Amino acid sequence: xxxxxxxxxxxxxxxxxxxxxxxxxxxxxxxxxxxxxxxxxxxxxxxxxxxxxxxxxxxxxxxxxxxxxxxxxxxxxxxxxxxxxxxxxxxxxxxxxxxxxxxxxxxxxxxxxxxxxxxxxxxxxxxxxxxxxxxxxxxxxxxxxxxxxxxxxxxxxxxxxxxxxxxxxxxxxxxxxxxxxxxxxxxxxxxxxxxxxxxxxxxxxxxxxxxxxxxxxxxxxxxxxxxxxxxxxxxxxxxxxxxxxxxxxxxxxxxxxxxxxxxxxxxxxxxxxxxxxxxxxxxxxxxxxxxxxxxxxxxxxxxxxxxxxxxxxxxxxxxxxxxxxxxxxxxxxxxxxxxxxxxxxxxxxxxxxxxxxxxxxxxxxxxxxxxxxxxxxxxxxxxxxxxxxxxxxxxxxxxxxxxxxxxxxxxxxxxxxxxx
Amino acid sequence: xxxxxxxxxxxxxxxxxxxxxxxxxxxxxxxxxxxxxxxxxxxxxxxxxxxxxxxxxxxxxxxxxxxxxxxxxxxxxxxxxxxxxxxxxxxxxxxxxxxxxxxxxxxxxxxxxxxxxxxxxxxxxxxxxxxxxxxxxxxxxxxxxxxxxxxxxxxxxxxxxxxxxxxxxxxxxxxxxxxxxxxxxxxxxxxxxxxxxxxxxxxxxxxxxxxxxxxxxxxxxxxxxxxxxxxxxxxxxxxxxxxxxxxxxxxxxxxxxxxxxxxxxxxxxxxxxxxxxxxxxxxxxxxxxxxxxxxxxxxxxxxxxxxxxxxxxxxxxxxxxxxxxxxxxxxxxxxxxxxxxxxxxxxxxxxxxxxxxxxxxxxxxxxxxxxxxxxxxxxxxxxxxxxxxx
Numbered sequence: 062x063x064x065x066x067x068x069x070x071x072x073x074x075x076x077x078x079x080x081x082x083x084x085x086x087x088x089x090x091x092x093x094x095x096x097x098x099x100x101x102x103x104x105x106x107x108x109x110x111x112x113x114x115x116x117x118x119x120x121x122x123x124x125x126x127x128x129x130x131x132x133x134x135x136x137x138x139x140x141x142x143x144x145x146x147x148x149x150x151x152x153x154x155x156x157x158x159x160x161x162x163x164x165x166x167x168x169x170x171x172x173x174x175x176x177x178x179x180x181x182x183x184x185x186x187x188x189x190x191x192x193x194x195x196x197x198x199x200x201x202x203x204x205x206x207x208x209x210x211x212x213x214x215x216x217x218x219x220x221x222x223x224x225x226x227x228x229x230x231x232x233x234x235x236x237x238x239x240x241x242x243x244x245x246x247x248x249x250x251x252x253x254x255x256x257x258x259x260x261x262x263x264x265x266x267x268x269x270x271x272x273x274x275x276x277x278x279x280x281x282x283x284x285x286x287x288x289x290x291x292x293x294x295x296x297x298x299x300x301x302x303x304x305x306x307x308x309x310x311x312x313x314x315x316x317x318x319x320x321x322x323x324x325x326x327x328x329x330x331x332x333x334x335x336x337x338x339x340x341x342x343x344x345x346x347x348x349x350x351x352x353x354x355x356x357x358x359x360x361x362x363x364x365x366x367x368x369x370x371x372x373x374x375x376x377x378x379x380x381x382x383x384x385x386x387x388x389x390x391x392x393x394x395x396x397x398x399x400x401x402x403x404x405x406x407x408x409x410x411x412x413x414x415x416x417x418x419x420x421x422x423x424x425x426x427x428x429x430x431x432x433x434x435x436x437x438x439x440x441x442x443x444x445x446x447x448x449x450x451x452x453x454x455x456x457x458x459x460x461x462x463x464x465x466x467x468x469x470x471x472x473x474x475x476x477x478x479x480x481x
Numbered sequence: 482x483x484x485x486x487x488x489x490x491x492x493x494x495x496x497x498x499x500x501x502x503x504x505x506x507x508x509x510x511x512x513x514x515x516x517x518x519x520x521x522x523x524x525x526x527x528x529x530x531x532x533x534x535x536x537x538x539x540x541x542x543x544x545x546x547x548x549x550x551x552x553x554x555x556x557x558x559x560x561x562x563x564x565x566x567x568x569x570x571x572x573x574x575x576x577x578x579x580x581x582x583x584x585x586x587x588x589x590x591x592x593x594x595x596x597x598x599x600x601x602x603x604x605x606x607x608x609x610x611x612x613x614x615x616x617x618x619x620x621x622x623x624x625x626x627x628x629x630x631x632x633x634x635x636x637x638x639x640x641x642x643x644x645x646x647x648x649x650x651x652x653x654x655x656x657x658x659x660x661x662x663x664x665x666x667x668x669x670x671x672x673x674x675x676x677x678x679x680x681x682x683x684x685x686x687x688x689x690x691x692x693x694x695x696x697x698x699x700x701x702x703x704x705x706x707x708x709x710x711x712x713x714x715x716x717x718x719x720x721x722x723x724x725x726x727x728x729x730x731x732x733x734x735x736x737x738x739x740x741x742x743x744x745x746x747x748x749x750x751x752x753x754x755x756x757x758x759x760x761x762x763x764x765x766x767x768x769x770x771x772x773x774x775x776x777x778x779x780x781x782x783x784x785x786x787x788x789x790x791x792x793x794x795x796x797x798x799x800x801x802x803x804x805x806x807x808x809x810x811x812x813x814x815x816x817x818x819x820x821x822x823x824x825x826x827x828x829x830x831x832x833x834x835x836x837x838x839x840x841x842x843x844x845x846x847x848x849x850x851x852x853x854x855x856x857x858x859x860x861x862x863x864x865x866x867x868x869x870x871x
Contacts, residue, residue, distance in 0.1 A: 208652075258845045261592055261652065262795060266841045269792065273833025274510075280828035281514050401656050408653055444668035451657040458649040 077143050080156045081136035087163045088129035097121025097170025107177040107312040110305065121170035125163045132159025165430070172437045179433050180426070181313045184321075187425030188386070189214055189396070191324055192379020193403025194410070194417040195331055196242070199372040200249075201412060202335065203365045204348040206472040208264025209249050211400025212271035213373055217241040217380025219275045222391035223283070225293035225384065234293055234385040235320070235378070242377025243370050245271065250369040254362050257474040272394060279393050293389045296320065320386035323378055331375075332414040344368055348468035351475040361475045405454040412467060420457075424450040498849050499842035507835045508536035511827055539827045546820020547813035560698070565816060567704040571774050573812025575600070577711035578766030579790030580797060580804040581718050582637075582759040586651075587799035588722055589755040590735035595640060595655030596763040597787025598662030602636045603629035603764025605669055607771045608778035611688025613674075621691040622772060626710075629768035630761040636662070637760020638753050645749030651756070659787065667780055675778065685778035694773040707773035712805065714762060719801040721758075731755055763787065789815075795840045811836060 091097070101124055103117045119127075135156035139149045165174060193210040200207035220241035225234025248267055252258040283291040296318040304315040314325075335341040343364060346354040351361045383395050402424055409423075410416025431446035512518050512532035521528045545552075547569045554562040579596040586593035607629035616624055640654045669675050670683035677686045694705045722728040733741045734751045742748050766786060771778055793811055797803030818832040842849050849855075 252841070252845055252848065256845045256847045256851070258841075258848075262844055263841070265594075265791060266795075266837050266844065269788075269833055270837035270841070273830050273835075273837055276830035277510070277828045277834060278514065280830065398660070405653060405657065408650075442668050442671070444664040444671075447664045448661045451660040454657045455643075455649070455654060458653050459643050459647040 073149065074143060077136070077139045077149055077153065080139060080153055080160075081133075083160050084129060084132040084136045084156055087160045088126065088133055091125035091163050091167035092122060092129050093126075095167075096125065097167050099171030101166045101169050101171070102173045104173060104175040105177050105309060107175070107181060108305075108316060110308050110311040113308040116173075119166070121166055124166035128159045128163035128166060130159075132156040132163065135159060168434055168439045168441065169437060172439070174433070174437070177309050177312055179429060180309070182429040182433070183422060183426035184313055184317075185387070185425070186428050187421045188321060188324055188382050189379045189399045190403045190406055190421035190424055191328065191418055192382065193376055193400050194407040194421055195327060195414065196372040196376035196379070197404055197407040198331065198335075198412065198414055198417055199344070199368050199375065201407065201471050202348045202468055203344050203368040204351060204361075204468060204470040204473065204475070205249070205253055205365055205369055206260040206264065207249065207369070207372060208261055208404065209245055209267040209271075209400075210376055210403050211396055211398065212264075212268040213242045213245045213376035214380045214383070214396045214400050214403075215268075215275055215394070216245050216271045217377035218383035218395060219278070219380075219391050221377075221381040222293045222384035222389070223290055225389075226290055229294060231294050231296050231385045235296075235381050238381035238385075239374040239377030242375070242380060243373035246369050246373025246376075249373075250366045253369070254366050254474065257476070260472050260474075268400070275391075276393055279391065283391060287390075291390045293384050293391070295385055295387065295389045318386055320378065320382045327375060327378070328414060328418055335414065345468075347475070348470055351470050351473075355475075355477065361477075365475070402450065405450075405458075408467075409454055409457040423453065427453065494855075495846050495849055496843060498853055500839060502842055502849065502852065503835055503838035504540075506838055507831060508540070510834065511539050511831060512536045535825075539821050539825050539831075542821040542824045542827075543814070543817035545817070545824075547817030550820075557701075561701060564702060565820070567698065567702040568816040569809065569813045570708050571703045571705070571812075572815050573808045574705075574707040574711045574773065575766040575770045575786045576789060576793055576808035576812050577708075577805050578714055578769065579763045579786050580793035580808045581711075581714055581801060582763035582766070583790045583794035584797060584799040584801065584804045585718055585722070585731075585762065586755060586759045587794060588735050589731040589751060590738065591641075591644075591651050591752070591755060591759075593637075593640075593655060593756070593759050594652055594791065595637060595658050595787070596759070596766075596790040597783055597785075598655070598659040599633040599637045599760040599763035600767040600770075600783045600787045601662040601666050602760075603633040603767030604771045604778055604782045605629070605666060605767075606632035606764070607692075607768035608685050608688060609675070611692035611772060612686040612777075615689060616691060618691045621689065622694060625688065625692045625772055626765060626768040629771075630764045633764020633767065634757040634761040637763065638757030640760075641753035641756030642749075644756075645752040663783075666778075666782070670778065670780055677777070683780045687777045688772060692772055693776060694769065703774055705773040707769040710765065710769055711808075714765065715801040715805050718762070722801075727754065763790070766790075789836070792836045792840045796843055798843075 097120075099121060100118050101121045103119075105114050105116065106112055132155070135152045139152035139156060142149045142152055193214055196213060197207045197210050217238040221234035221238035224237035225231055228234075245267060249260075249263065252263050253260045298316055298318055299322070301315040305311040307315070335344065343354065343359050347359060347361045347364055355361050380396075384391050403421065406420035406424060407417045409420035410418070427449045428447075431443060431449065434441065434446060435443040509532075512535050515532075515535050518528065518531045518535050521531050546565050548566050549562050550565050551562055553564050579600055582596045582599065583593050607625040610625040610628040611621070614621070614624070636658065640651050640658065643649050643654055644651050667683065670685060675685045677684050694707050694710075696702070697704045697706060697708075720728075722732060730741070730746050730751050731754075733744070733746060734748055734755075738748050741751075767783065770782060770786070775782060789811055793807045794804055796807035796810070797805070814832045814835060815829075818829040821827050821831075822829040
């Protein structure tokens with residue numbers, strides 16, 4: 062046991078050292094070696110919220126030095142915290158934020174960065190990732206690996222787009238989408254639980270199946286009969302009174318379409334249900350030790366089946382975001398691998414709801430920062446910016462954020478009385 | 482004799498039923514998505530007739546586009562009728578190599594989703610050596626292919642090394658590295674080294690004549706010597722796995738890595754070596770695609786070869802010979818799918834559905850037995866990968 066513990070600590074120490082190195086690098090590079098020559102402007106106002114500060118202008122080099130300095134101090138605090146054996150997460154978080162801001166101030170020298178817009182866009186890009194990772198979370202906490210998130214998202218995006226087009230009602234699209242997600246879940250559950258098919262392979266095959274089917278139907282129906290089949294209306298933004306007026310937070314959280322509010326509700330209820338209810342305890346039990354759960358009278362496979370179906374409903378709402386929740390019309394393979402990023406967010410977040418949400422937001426932010434910097438014309442090749450979420454995931458899973466462990470029985474079919 | 486016939490029948494029964502089921506379901510989808518068929522839904526007999534005719538025509542076009550088309554022989558020699566078969570083999574060649582890459586990984590207990598990225602690096606390496614250098618005729622091809630293989634082996638081997646050193650799961654690593662490779666090739670094609678003079682779209686210069694794989698059946702057919710390379714690679718993988726100590730170690734770690742460790746096998750070495758060889762195989766696929774049929778690196782060079790490779794390896798049950806046949810089948814589906822799309826209007830993408838269904842049913846023998854009410858006979862274990870903690 063002590064050996065495992067020391068391994069974890071070694072890895073955590075490595076993480077602290079990496080952060081310190083990056084802080085030093087950003088101070089030297091962005092602050093001194095290659096400083097920005099002009100002023101950077103941060104904008105804070107997006108809609109009609111109350112104005113606290115309109116913009117903040119700072120010389121790029123000075124800003125980089127300040128932010129790098131903050132991160133360097135935070136890194137040193139992290140080293141101290143590590144030595145005193147207390148949690149390092151807060152100083153490491155502050156240090157990472159400092160490095161990021163230092164980079165943005167440097168990269169956007171002479172340009173305007175709409176900070177609130179950047180964050181709002183990040184949340185919007187994270188919406189399907191959050192729905193997807195919640196779907197994966199419910200499945201994997203119950204012991205069923207779900208690689209088919211991509212398929213769930215794509216199928217429900219397709220169905221919600223088509224149903225909303227045919228009925229001319231966004232609400233029918235929103236109702237149909239979870240049913241489509243659940244249909245994919247039904248296949249996943251049936252083959253994984255009833256027929257004990259390998260779940261990684263199964264999820265992969267289901268994705269291929271959904272991609273093939275939606276591509277086929279898209280070309281066969283949606284393109285030739287576009288006017289009837291692919292003109293889905295979209296939900297309007299709902300501005301919550303007063304809340305939407307709060308500077309920065311208002312436009313980001315309280316001036317969104319209904320799908321985003323549903324997401325907040327789903328994340329909150331899953332977090333509560335998983336850790337505070339009987340269902341949550343049982344779900345975690347069948348994911349960690351199904352034999353023990355069975356011994357105390359839980360029908361393992363029945364609960365797994367039920368949970369996989371719930372997961373499909375959740376992912377389905379995420380699929381609806383692609384069509385009725387944002388652009389309306391369905392596009393070929395419009396989820397573009399979001400299901401896999403959602404899976405990565407789940408693992409990055411260590412199979413915890415809050416962790417997965419933060420990971421998804423991080424990916425959304427990286428994605429949006431990339432497009433924002435490309436739009437304002439920053440000289441870093443956009444391809445490298447686009448790689449960032451994936452590189453971050455690799456860094457995460459290779460252990461810089463600590464040990465990542467899946468639920469113990471994840472992916473193992475439960476055969477009553479059999480060895481598993 | 483009779484005994485072995487019965488045995489053969491037993492062995493082929495489930496795969497046969499799986500194929501039948503997959504093609505039947507696909508046929509139903511084709512028929513039921515056709516407006517003309519649906520319009521006849523009032524009278525059951527004409528409806529069934531028209532449904533069968535629609536699906537039948539699609540499958541006929543699939544055959545004509547993948548094996549032989551008598552119409553192509555008119556005005557040409559008889560050989561030209563085999564143009565579709567040549568196309569099938571051209572598509573199958575890289576599929577065999579990427580399929581072998583995934584299959585070999587399965588044998589070591591690894592799920593290599595990264596053939597796509599490895600393929601890309603193989604293509605980049607082969608392309609660069611192919612157009613940048615001027616070398617004697619045979620040596621140039623070999624040098625270009627080797628360059629691609631080495632790049633891809635490093636890219637693939639890194640996955641094994643990271644898994645061995647940090648315990649990160651190869652599925653996540655390879656998915657992420659596929660994206661990184663995808664963006665890397667986009668960036669590469671914009672660099673001055675790779676941009677073809679006079680062009681602004683992302684395409685590299687054509688590889689020199691000396692670096693191209695020879696055509697096998699004249700200038701009218703695209704079939705090239707790459708198929709022999711692919712078949713040789715299949716033989717190599719078979720030899721490696723069954724006749725060498727290192728292959729024994731691979732299979733041993735695949736069967737039980739804890740026991741292998743106790744027995745003194747270095748698991749980190751096996752993981753790294755397997756993934757490096759897998760990378761080299763998929764990279765060779767990329768090299769062959771560049772040197773054999775495309776001749777120039779472009780952004781879409783990898784197509785879906787790396788992803789289809791997974792279905793190929795699954796269908797081939799991770800056996801070298803099985804992988805070759807599976808690649809030929811899926812190559813035929815793709816080649817035929819194009820003809821089907823252009824002559825009957827059934828979108829090519831239906832081929833993906835067929836692929837997925839075939840692999841799903843092959844991976845779920847218990848399901849196929851359930852559907853056809855077959856008795857449970859000594860069930861051969863299906864392919865399995867290891868969960869996140871494996």
